[in-house]
Amino acid sequence: MDPLEPWPETVRWQSVSRNLIWVEAVRLGITVLVILVGLGVGLALTGHWLFGLGIGLLVGLTLWELVVIARAVRAWGYAERDHDLLVRHGLLVRRLSIVPYARMQFVDVTAGPLERAFGLATVQLHTAAAASDARVPGLPPAEASRLRDRLTALGEDRAEGL
Template sequence: MTPREAPTDALEPWPDTVDWRPVSRDLIWVELIRVWIATAVVAAAVGFGWAVSGHWLFGVGLALIAVFTVWDAIVSVRSVRSWGYAERDHDLLVRHGLLIRRLSIVPYARMQFVDVTAGPLERMFSLATVQLHTAAAASDAKVPGLRPPEAARLRDRLTALGEDRAEGL
């Protein structure tokens, strides 16, 4: 038995038998800018406290913020690379996660509606997020970092397949 023919292990959430589609690498820039904005706000507050009081702990705080920013940037890059999705005959698979890997399988028949959103940073990089909603809130899945034409195509396909599959229920 070759690795491709081996049954999928429940503890291995990235089945090799699926044709995974990655999200856009531009999502890395969106995530890095979010990290930098949050860091700038926190660092400004800590820096102000250090300027006002002169206490050495504020300097330690700034050093920790710098270390955390570098760590968060590395994790953000790797996290974006972990996102992927695959369209199958009866369901959509969405994967992501580094330390805790997550594989969401959303049957087309269970989809209630599909949202396409794009915040200001996503729009700057011409990206969108497709959000799937099901009856169970815990089973909602999202696919970030898609180009708008791909997001529209996926939305339309999922909506059509959801309507087709739901008719048989």
């Protein structure tokens, strides 16, 4: 395996839901709207050209970020193997986390209001070493529950064998 190509080709990767793009886009939209209102008020009160420039830059950066969000969501994936779970993500900096089932302490499933609105949940794996924790966002709730139950069962089985 080439260290510059961290996604093993022999693994059957599961992708996350494309609805995660909408969740991230709405989060971005809320932030941009707040900043845009502030810049708009500044422009209306002062008429200074820098506020107009700020609005233009904000719109351009928002469009760029929407492209990045779509590509970043497509980069997320996970794979269940016999002894560990692989989680991959990242565009510029690719990250591959390998979490052995025997090292898992507990598994969380969370879903904030925005995730619930789009029918998504996040599975968070916790290990003794905080640096080795991994998360899989953008899963349908049924898949998140199935993955949580499977990882918990496999973790218990592997821990008994230690």
